[in-house]
Amino acid sequence: MSQQKTSPLKTYFDELEETNGDDECREWLDSLFDARAELATFVATRREGRGTGTYVELLKGSFNFSFRYTFSDGRPDTFIRFPKPGHTATAYRDEKVTNEVQVMEYLRQHTDIPIPRIHSWGLTADSPHNLGPFIIVDYVTGTLLSTILKQPDEEDLYLNPNIDNTLLDKIYFQIARYLLQISHLTFPKIGAISKDNTSNTSNTWHVPNRPLTYNMNELVTVSGYPADKWPTTPFDRTSDYLASLANEHLTHLWTQRNLADDPDIAQNRFIARHRFKQLISKYYPTENEPFILFCDDMRPSNMLIDPKTLQITAVLDLEFTNAMPAGFSYDPPWWLLLSGPEVWLERCALDEFLKLYEPRMEQFLHALARVEREIEYNQPGHLSLSARMRGSWSTGRFWFDYAARKSFDVDLVYWATLHSAGTGIEGLDEKARAELEPFKRMKMEQLKAYKEEYSARFSSAI
Incomplete structure (x- = not known):
């Protein structure tokens, strides 16, 4: 990829907070490894069958750590998975x-997405x-x-520019089918969903709790967010939730x-954050x-895939999934180049992102339209999901929604895609204009x- 000037608005984590989290996680990992044999017995008692468990390997991700038995x-x-303290x-x-x-x-219950079967789960108090x-x-x-999908021999995660389109069509078709199914599943509120357990026979789902999001986790672990x-x-209401997200961005700023x-x-x-x-x-x-x-x-x-059949075998790590404004589900996927758009925006390379992204978006939307035809999706008076995604892209709502969910990238996205001429300082309200100079002094x-x-x-650690 071509090298361009790095944007001065690139957001850095608070390295002190990040180091605190790493230290907490490292101490916890020592305890986890010490319990590896004991966990084999613990897992065995919480699954079907009576066999003795034997450790096979460890599996680690950004937020979780697992042992396979x-x-x-x-x-x-089976594997037992724990969220990592300090990183979660x-x-x-x-x-x-x-x-x-x-x-x-x-x-x-409601889709054919390949979700691994849960044998058991519990809270901290239930764990060894x-x-x-x-x-x-x-x-x-x-x-x-x-x-x-990634570019070979590339350390960072970029879509292989020479990837076979037939392979990609097959993968896009499967994921489009998942997203279409999810888009039909609606809820009355924004937040975390839960099954109504008031009776043993109830199969009613509701939204009793606040949304816990990826962005919230990032803010609390690597920015010192209160x-x-x-x-x-x-x-x-959508407007109330979006106002809450905008306030998250502002609190992070301060x-x-x-x-x-x-x-x-x-x-x-x-x-950027006030105008957002x-x-x-x-x-x-x-x-x-x-x-x-x-x-x-x-x-x-x-996601896991069988490399021979190209069938997706599992969708993993669904933490931070919530009932959200429908617009988020009506955006074209941000990950079609594997890395998010902020990777390009940090290098002031929006044009390069668009040149690479838009052909893949068209390919994905064609796959989605094919799914819609095959399942004969048609609701009179309602746009198809593929049409809604095109609308999101053409109006720029894709960028607004992405910025809404990304406190560390909202400034990049705003100045590259959402800002319009004449809406700088003069676009702020009177209260914000009065706060600006004291704010700048406070940040310094x-x-x-x-x-x-x-x-x-x-320096003392060296």
Whole structure:
């Protein structure tokens, strides 16, 4: 890929917070490995069959750590998965696992998406030595789909530019079928779904809890975001939820100490995040859309595929899936180049992104339209999902929605795709304009204190 100037608005994590999380995770991993043999017995008691468990291998991801076990009774292997403290917000690990289990059960009931079967799950209090909440599921064989799709010999995750279109069509068709099924599953609120357990025979699902999102987890683990600023209940209206996301961006702006290297960057971020909030009514002028399950992280890196048949064998890691504004599900997938658009925007390469992305988007939408024809999807008076995705792209709502979910990238996306001439400082309201200069001074004071703390911590470690 061509090298271009790096954007000054690239957002860095708070390395002090990130190091704290790594230290917490490292200490926890020692306890987990010490319990590896004990966990074999624990897993055996929570699955069908009576076989003795034997450790096979470890499996690690960004947020989770798993042990795979095989059993003497010949039944399928299983693995037990724990969210990693420090990489998953420790205070929210029970909430994360509870939400994910509910989503997995719901999708197994209502779709043909290949979701691994859950044998057992529990909260921190249910685990040996309080290691954390866990899920015990069938081990599914397969290769990560991203491995099949990525550019060979490239350290970063980029779609292979020479990939066979027939192969890609087959994969897109399967994923399009999953997304179409999900788009039909609606809920009355925005938040985490749960099965109504008021009776043993109930199969009713509702939205009793707040949304716990990928962005929330990132903010609390690598930015120093104050936990008392999170929502505590579900949302009834799209506009209220989007306002909450815009406020998340603003709180992040004020609290992460190393977010601006100089006053100009501080000002650009301030304008971007205040102007973003003003754009809500432009991209969501009405409140009459349903709420649909949406997973920020449903992408090839979390899917397994049989490399011989090219059939997807499992969709994994459905944490941070919630009932969300329908518009999020009506956007074309952000991951069609495997890496997100911010990778290009950081290099001021929007044109390059568009040149690469739009042909793949067309290919995906053709696959989706083929799925719609094959299942004879037709609702009089309603647009098809493929038409809605085209509309999202043509109006720019794709970019607004992406920025809404990405506190670390909202500034990049705003200035590259959402900003219009004449809406800089003059586009701010009177209150925001009055706050700007004190804000810039405060960010420079924060940065100075951050650098001093960073230097004291890491220089002493050398």
